Amino acid sequence: MNYKDELYTTRIDIGFPRATNSEKTQLARLEQLRKLKSDKELEHLARNHKLEINLTEARKEWLQTLGPNHKKQIAEHYGIYEHLYGEGYFIPYVNLDIHYELKNGLNLPVYTGNVIKPAEAGEQPSVAYESDDNSLWTLVLTSLDGHLTENDKEYVHWLVANIPSNNIERGDTIIEYLRPFPLKGTGYHRYVFILYKQSEKISYDLKNVTSSSPLEDRTFVTREWYQKHQDSITPSGLAFYQTDWDHTVKDFFHNVLNRKEPVYEYDFPPPYIRPQEWFPLRKPFNLYMDKYRDPKQIKKEYLLRKLKNEDPFKAPPPPLKFPNAHSLPQSMPSWLKLHEKKIRLGWGRINDV
Known part of the structure; x- marks a missing residue:
């Protein structure tokens, strides 16, 4: 971005000058404002949420006063x-x-x-x-x-x-x-x-x-x-x-234009990943290791795992009604249990394939 210092940037008004109101008109508007502020009946209706405002007239008044500046x-x-x-x-x-x-x-x-x-x-x-x-x-x-x-x-x-x-x-x-x-x-x-x-x-x-x-x-x-x-x-x-x-x-x-439609994808900067540690504490084993792998390879493994269970001649097995009610082997590591639960629930990277 090209930075511009507002202190040294000259703004030029290329439009029409502001129409100045006469002193009589300004005094009349101030008097009307004081009258509305001191109206007890209007205050009572407003506090009880019963005050009705003509939006058409309000917009017309706004366009004639503060609207252009807004x-x-x-x-x-x-x-x-x-x-x-x-x-x-x-x-x-x-x-x-x-x-x-x-x-x-x-x-x-x-x-x-x-x-x-x-x-x-x-x-x-x-x-x-x-x-x-x-x-x-x-x-x-x-x-x-x-x-x-x-x-x-x-x-x-x-x-x-x-x-x-x-x-x-x-x-x-x-x-x-x-x-x-x-x-x-x-x-x-x-x-x-x-x-x-x-x-x-x-x-x-x-x-x-x-x-x-x-x-x-x-x-x-x-x-x-x-x-x-x-x-x-x-x-x-x-x-x-x-x-x-x-x-x-x-x-x-x-x-109409008789040409192919251009499609753009924003190229986000890669996220910062701190150097790999020998003994990462309190970090899920699989998620920590996946940070340092090629994302395309990870998606490929998920796809191969999904295709391995597909049979073109058989209907897919019905989904589990209560996925987490089915127990997992007790010898399974905790990180793998969490991984399998996410697959059953359809959470995380399983949705990328």
């Missing part, structure tokens, strides 16, 4: 700004109301980091936001993780420019929507919606990309693209979700 803090926690703009950041004052429509008729919203499966994000989502009638906007959906060939680049999954007001359908679709495809074994991927406000109509120097275009045409670097057009666009809205692999990703690679 979204910024969440985005910083997930490294969104750093991986999009480097030292740049912005406060998302414009709320994005994004929903994926599911097959059962329900809508799945996109908030700030909620988990959405690839199967649920197969179709283009609906996007709504508040806007003036004479404004122009650009909407971008980009994947910060999972580029197949270059670690420091992204795939842009959707880009609509010159959107009049909040009418997405009337905008210029430069890059058509592409469903997410997080790779197997790579964990959660971040998919980010960014809404930019335009100062004028822009003709981006981007190649038109359709759903049948090669995946390489979607290679994108938000920071370079924004620096090129920063005089004409300002980031205003932000929403993102996380997604991980499911079975539909395999079908997407085979049927």
Whole structure:
């Protein structure tokens, strides 16, 4: 990881400035807060768990006050700004109301980091936001993780420019929507919606990309693209979700991209094993010796032992109803007794074969 000293790192606000409330508005809010705190009836209902709150109104109030700053803090926690703009950041004052429509008729919203499966994000989502009638906007959906060939680049999954007001359908679709495809074994991927406000109509120097275009045409670097057009666009809205692999990703690679699906496995560092001792005290004999053997050889022995008792012409013997009720030979060592009990119960390495 590249360490950055926050003391010497200059953060740049690339968004719109904070809207300052008048002194009259601030005093009115403080007076309303004092009134609510001194309301005995509200306190009585709250203590008896009978106070009902209108969540729609509460969310509306939150979006107008603390919501944008909370979204910024969440985005910083997930490294969104750093991986999009480097030292740049912005406060998302414009709320994005994004929903994926599911097959059962329900809508799945996109908030700030909620988990959405690839199967649920197969179709283009609906996007709504508040806007003036004479404004122009650009909407971008980009994947910060999972580029197949270059670690420091992204795939842009959707880009609509010159959107009049909040009418997405009337905008210029430069890059058509592409469903997410997080790779197997790579964990959660971040998919980010960014809404930019335009100062004028822009003709981006981007190649038109359709759903049948090669995946390489979607290679994108938000920071370079924004620096090129920063005089004409300002980031205003932000929403993102996380997604991980499911079975539909395999079908997407085979049927849409016409290529094999890459599968990854994390290579964990080997655990530390202290030097072997001549007389290890209070340590199970078999487990202690297995630490210094090849794991593949151990699994092979378990498999051979299992196949030794298999007969393709006979049904397997029924499992013991009460495994530990059957006694073991008294001459058997204690470590071997414990080993046999684990095999009977299906515990431990017996499950690896």
